Amino acid sequence: MALQEMTYRDALRKALADSMTENPDVIILGEEVGRYGGAYAVTKDLIKEFGPERVIDTPISEPAIVGAAVGAAMAGLRPVAELMYVDFIGMTMDQLANQAAKIRYMFGGQIGVPMVLRTQGGTGRSAGAQHSQSLEAYVMHTPGLRLAMPATVADAYHLLRQALTKPDPVVFIEHKALYTLKEMVDLDAPAPDWGKAAIRRQGRDLVIVTYSRQVHYVMEAAKKLAAEGIEATVIDLRTLSPLDFDTIRTHVEKTGRAMVVSEGVMTAGVAAELAARISEECFDFLEDPVIRVAGEDIPISVSTALETGSVPGPQLIFESAMKLLSSREAV
Amino acid sequence: MNQPQAVHRADAGSNSDLPQLYRMMRRIRTFEERVGELFVRGQSAGSMLHLSIGEESAAAGVCAAMRDGDRFTTHHRGHGIFLARGADPARMMAEIGGKEAGYCHGKGGSMHIADMGLGHLGANAIVGGGIPAVVGAGLAARHHKTGAISAAFFGDGATGQGILYESMNMAALWSLPCLFVCINNQYGMGTRIDQATANPRLHERAQAFGLAAETVDGLDVEAVAEAGRRLVDGVRDGKPAFLVIDCYRFYGHARKDKSPYRDPGEEETGRAKDPVAFARAALIERKVLEESALDTLDAEVAAEMDATIDFTVAQHEPPLSSMFRDVYAPGEPEPEPVRTRIDRILARG
Numbered sequence: 001m002a003l004q005e006m007t008y009r010d011a012l013r014k015a016l017a018d019s020m021t022e023n024p025d026v027i028i029l030g031e032e033v034g035r036y037g038g039a040y041a042v043t044k045d046l047i048k049e050f051g052p053e054r055v056i057d058t059p060i061s062e063p064a065i066v067g068a069a070v071g072a073a074m075a076g077l078r079p080v081a082e083l084m085y086v087d088f089i090g091m092t093m094d095q096l097a098n099q100a101a102k103i104r105y106m107f108g109g110q111i112g113v114p115m116v117l118r119t120q121g122g123t124g125r126s127a128g129a130q131h132s133q134s135l136e137a138y139v140m141h142t143p144g145l146r147l148a149m150p151a152t153v154a155d156a157y158h159l160l161r162q163a164l165t166k167p168d169p170v171v172f173i174e175h176k177a178l179y180t181l182k183e184m185v186d187l188d189a190p191a192p193d194w195g196k197a198a199i200r201r202q203g204r205d206l207v208i209v210t211y212s213r214q215v216h217y218v219m220e221a222a223k224k225l226a227a228e229g230i231e232a233t234v235i236d237l238r239t240l241s242p243l244d245f246d247t248i249r250t251h252v253e254k255t256g257r258a259m260v261v262s263e264g265v266m267t268a269g270v271a272a273e274l275a276a277r278i279s280e281e282c283f284d285f286l287e288d289p290v291i292r293v294a295g296e297d298i299p300i301s302v303s304t305a306l307e308t309g310s311v312p313g314p315q316l317i318f319e320s321a322m323k324l325l326s327s328r329e330a331v
Numbered sequence: 332m333n334q335p336q337a338v339h340r341a342d343a344g345s346n347s348d349l350p351q352l353y354r355m356m357r358r359i360r361t362f363e364e365r366v367g368e369l370f371v372r373g374q375s376a377g378s379m380l381h382l383s384i385g386e387e388s389a390a391a392g393v394c395a396a397m398r399d400g401d402r403f404t405t406h407h408r409g410h411g412i413f414l415a416r417g418a419d420p421a422r423m424m425a426e427i428g429g430k431e432a433g434y435c436h437g438k439g440g441s442m443h444i445a446d447m448g449l450g451h452l453g454a455n456a457i458v459g460g461g462i463p464a465v466v467g468a469g470l471a472a473r474h475h476k477t478g479a480i481s482a483a484f485f486g487d488g489a490t491g492q493g494i495l496y497e498s499m500n501m502a503a504l505w506s507l508p509c510l511f512v513c514i515n516n517q518y519g520m521g522t523r524i525d526q527a528t529a530n531p532r533l534h535e536r537a538q539a540f541g542l543a544a545e546t547v548d549g550l551d552v553e554a555v556a557e558a559g560r561r562l563v564d565g566v567r568d569g570k571p572a573f574l575v576i577d578c579y580r581f582y583g584h585a586r587k588d589k590s591p592y593r594d595p596g597e598e599e600t601g602r603a604k605d606p607v608a609f610a611r612a613a614l615i616e617r618k619v620l621e622e623s624a625l626d627t628l629d630a631e632v633a634a635e636m637d638a639t640i641d642f643t644v645a646q647h648e649p650p651l652s653s654m655f656r657d658v659y660a661p662g663e664p665e666p667e668p669v670r671t672r673i674d675r676i677l678a679r680g
Contacts, residue, residue, distance in 0.1 A: 027474070053474070059504070064497035067463025068470065071481070074452050075402060075471030094494075098457050099464070106443035107453060108435035109657035143658050143666065167660035242664070280676050 003186045009179040011153045012042045012118075014187070015160035016080065020050050023078055026164060029056040030065055030082025030118075039084045040120060040179050062088050066095040066117060073115040074103070078164060086121035086135050086173055093138070100169040101144030112167045116160075122213055122263055123307050124177030129299040132307065134212075134264035139171045140240050140273065146170040147240040151215035153183040155198075155238055158191040166194070175213040195242035199251070203231025205325060206257035209248055209274055211237040214261045214312060221317035230325055240270060245277060252278055256287040259321060263311045266294035288327060293320045350620060352395060352552045353610040356387035357629055359411035360607050361636040362420050366410065366427060366441075370586050374428050374644055379456070380441055381408040385581035388606035389514045390415040392555025393482070393574065396563040402450040402468045403482040404461030407442045408514075409454045412484050417449050424639035430646035437649040438657070450479075458519075459485060459492030462511070466498050469507030473569075480566045482510040488519025490533050496540070502571035503541040509571040510563060511537065514549075516580035517601070521592045537573030549578030550604050553613075579604050 006014075020026045028043060034057040037044035047055040058065050062083060069081035083089060089096065096117065104112045123132045139147045146168050150156040156174070163170040192198060200215060201222055210218045215236045222232045233251045237244065252258045258278050262271040271294040278290045295311045363382040369375045383390065390411035397403070397416065405412045410427075414420060418434075426433025427441045434446050442456040452468060455461035461483060468481035489495055490513065502509040513533055517524050524531050537544035543565055547558040555576055562572035579601035583590045590598065614620045620628075655665040 025474070027470070029470075056470075056505075059497070059500055061497035061501065063494045064463040064466060064501055067460075067494060067498070068467035068501065071404075071452060071464030071467025072470050073467070074447075074464065075468040075481075077467070077471045077474060079467065094457055094460055095463065099455075099460060102443075103445075103453065104660070105657045106435060106439045107445040107447075108433075108438050109661070110435070110445060111447050112660055146659075168663070283676075 003184045005182055006153055006185050007179065008150075008153050008156045008174070008181040009040065009042055011157040011185070011187070012160055012174065013044065013046070015157045015164075016043065016046060017049065019161060019164040020046070020054065023164070025076065026078045026080065027054045027056065027072065028080045028082065029058050029069065031058055031060055031084050033057060033082050038082070040176065042118075042174075042179075043082070062091040063095055066092040067099065069115045069117070070095055070100050070103070070113055073113045073169075074111055078114060080116045080118055080164070083117060083119035085131050086119045087130050087133050089119070089135055089138060096145070096169075096171070097142045101142050104168065105144060113169045114167050115169050116163045117169065117171045118160075118174070119172070120174040120176045122175045122177055123300055123311050124175075124213075126302050126304055126307055127176075128302045132300040134262070134295060136173055136240060137264055137269045137273075139173075140270055144168065145241065147173070148238065149173045149175075149212040149240060150238065151175075151178070151212050151236050153181060154185045154187065157185070157187050159194070159238060162191065162194040173212070177213050192238070195239050195244060197244040197247040198236040198238055199233065199247070200236050201232065201234040203233045204255060205230045205232060206255050206259060206321060207233045207235060207248070207251045208259045208261055208317070208321070209235045209237065209278075210261040211240065212263065214263055217312060217314045218261050218317055220314040221321065224314070224318045225321055228322065230321065232321065245281070248274070248278060249282060252282040253285045256285050257324060258282070258286070259291045259293060259324060261293045261312055261317055262295070264295050265297050266292055267297050269294055288324055291320055291324050293317055348395065348556060349553060349610060349614060352391050352556060353607070353614060354628060354632070355391040355415050356552060356607045356610060357632045358420070358635070359387040359390055359414050360384060361632050362414060362423070362639070363410060365424065365636045365640050367586065369424065369428060369640060369643065372644075374640075379407070380427070380586045381584065382582055382586075383408050383411040385602065385605065386514050386516055386549065386576070386578045387411055388549045388552035388555045389484075389512065389576040389578060392552045392576070393484075393512050393559040395556045396559035397480065397482065400450065400477060400479045401482065402452055402465070402472075402479060403484060404452045404464050405454045405484045406458070406461065406486055406489065407454065407456050408486060409444075409484060410441070413444060413446075413449075413451055413454070416451060418446065418451075420636060421639045421642040424643045425646050428643040428646070429648060430643055431649040431653075432642075432646040436653065459489040459494045461485070462489065462495050463498045465509050466501050466507060469502060469509045470505070472508055478567060480508040480510055480563060482512055484512045484514065486519065487513060487515040487517065487524050487533065488527070489513070490536065491519065491527060496536070499537055499540045499542055499571070499573065506569040507571055508566050508569055510566045511542070511571070511573040513573065513575045515575050515577050518580050518584065520584045521588070521590075534573055534575045542571050542573045544573040544575075546575040546577060549576040550606055550609050552606050552610050578606070
């Protein structure tokens with residue numbers, strides 16, 4: 001297959017369809033995944049292709065959706081449970097954190113829980129405080145879970161395909177603002193390794209570590225920085241667990257300066273963990289403090305102005321990098 | 332789907348199953364007594380030990396209707412169920428003692444014991460936490476056309492958890508081969524069932540979801556076994572069911588709980604509802620087994636269970652190096668220990 005233009009949504013759908021064709025044990029279960037086609041249309045028409053026994057519309061029962069996926073995975077299926085919004089993850093946290101994440105360990109390695117929990121999060125649709133959050137820290141804070149957050153169309157496809165071959169439970173968080181993202185992709189080209197970060201851009205002055213939608217904002221900011229003579233390396237983590245810290249380390253050691261960008265709220269978040277690790281592990285190479293550019297420590301508003309202001313965007317990232325670089329020059 | 336019937340079917344009212352049921356109940360009772368002993372001897376790793384004494388008929392009776400390949404989950408008071416599904420009591424005791432020779436190499440203990448070979452998808456320390464897994468196992472059984480059922484065992488306390496109702500609804504909606512077994516020992520920790528619900532007729536809740544549901548007196552293990560058979564036959568045909576076994580938790584919630592919230596009169600009445608003694612008396616009265624034969628049987632069981640203690644005491648704890656194993660699948664990098672990380676960071680240039 002040659003290069004073709006595809007959306008993030010269609011890449012996800014194709015990943016599900018290809019996995020279901022390849023492996024008859026892959027099933028999908030969740031709210032509105034079948035006849036409705038998915039709240040964000042990712043599973044559109046899959047029920048026609050694979051039937052209602054494999055694309056299962058469920059009642060609005062998030063805990064039991066995840067719990068049933070746990071049992072199905074233990075009994076030999078490869079379930080993809082869909083959680084319509086990551087904001088509902090609190091409803092499912094017992095099944096996810098106490099069951100799925102711990103079963104391999106508690107049972108002495110007898111069995112794993114090879115399930116994928118597909119969900120989406122983030123701002124961008126004025127969806128309000130309970131439908132706009134970035135809750136990946138909850139997942140990253142739970143040993144036993146894997147966490148993938150694709151930023152690109154190709155990664156949406158490859159990471160989901162790979163997630164469906166992994167022996168441990170994978171939480172797969174899409175970004176609601178990326179579904180219409182269109183890129184040219186060749187999905188037959190070799191897939192990047194699972195657990196390996198991508199270098200989206202190389203520069204000598206600082207490293208910006210990010211993931212999911214913020215990758216695009218950071219790239220936009222990096223262009224503006226380049227116009228100011230500042231060259232940034234941009235690292236797209238792709239998966240937060242496993243975390244490719246070696247790539248971060250290599251590039252931070254080269255530039256001596258690091259910024260972490262995350263849409264999730266700052267305090268005790270993913271950005272906090274990444275900044276702490278960079279500070280500890282790259283201490284001798286750092287010329288400045290590691291800067292966190294993260295969501296404000298507030299709920300998300302419906303107002304577009306407040307919503308946009310609550311999370312990092314290209315301008316905040318650009319300004320923060322400029323300040324970081326100029327603080328050095330001032331000394 | 333229609334599946335072949337279980338091979339060994341006793342007619343209702345026949346005595347043929349009672350000796351086996353009695354033996355299993357005696358094994359459960361004696362095992363639980365030895366668990367208590369393990370605790371007293373300081374050999375139990377867990378302080379969280381929940382004994383099923385008084386509830387033996389639920390485990391022995393329902394499990395008699397299950398067969399190889401069936402899957403199940405249990406709750407925090409699930410030793411008896413696992414034994415009745417064929418567990419090796421020595422490996423169980425070793426797990427309760429936190430020893431490497433245990434079913435989960437000492438990482439699970441009493442409340443997280445499991446064995447995939449026997450279809451045990453796990454005990455659970457979260458009330459109701461193991462219930463939805465049987466819905467998923469039911470989906471898998473249907474998908475793979477194995478004819479297996481999946482059974483969730485839980486206590487009356489779990490009827491306060493929403494996930495039970497979500498799971499029953501799904502099982503009924505999708506006609507899954509799921510059995511929900513509520514062992515009503517009258518207490519969720521220190522709260523009596525009538526202090527936790529306005530309608531203690533628990534099976535009515537399942538009927539509201541369209542499940543076949545009944546309540547059976549746990550005093551009579553034959554009645555439990557008969558109800559189990561009746562419901563399991565339907566479950567295998569995709570008619571999910573709910574069975575309540577009424578019984579009495581003879582002792583406290585956990586080992587150190589002396590039940591100050593129950594008056595002695597209530598406990599005396601409750602403990603008189605003893606399914607093991609009831610079955611023993613029936614065997615003698617119906618002249619199925621003589622008292623001396625039962626004494627011999629009891630002594631055999633006692634010796635079997637004594638050996639589980641000797642076995643456990645002789646076992647070693649898992650090596651510290653196993654601590655980071657099995658967080659993720661084999662072959663995945665293990666998490667880095669805190670001490671190693673600190674040494675690595677401070678050993679810089």
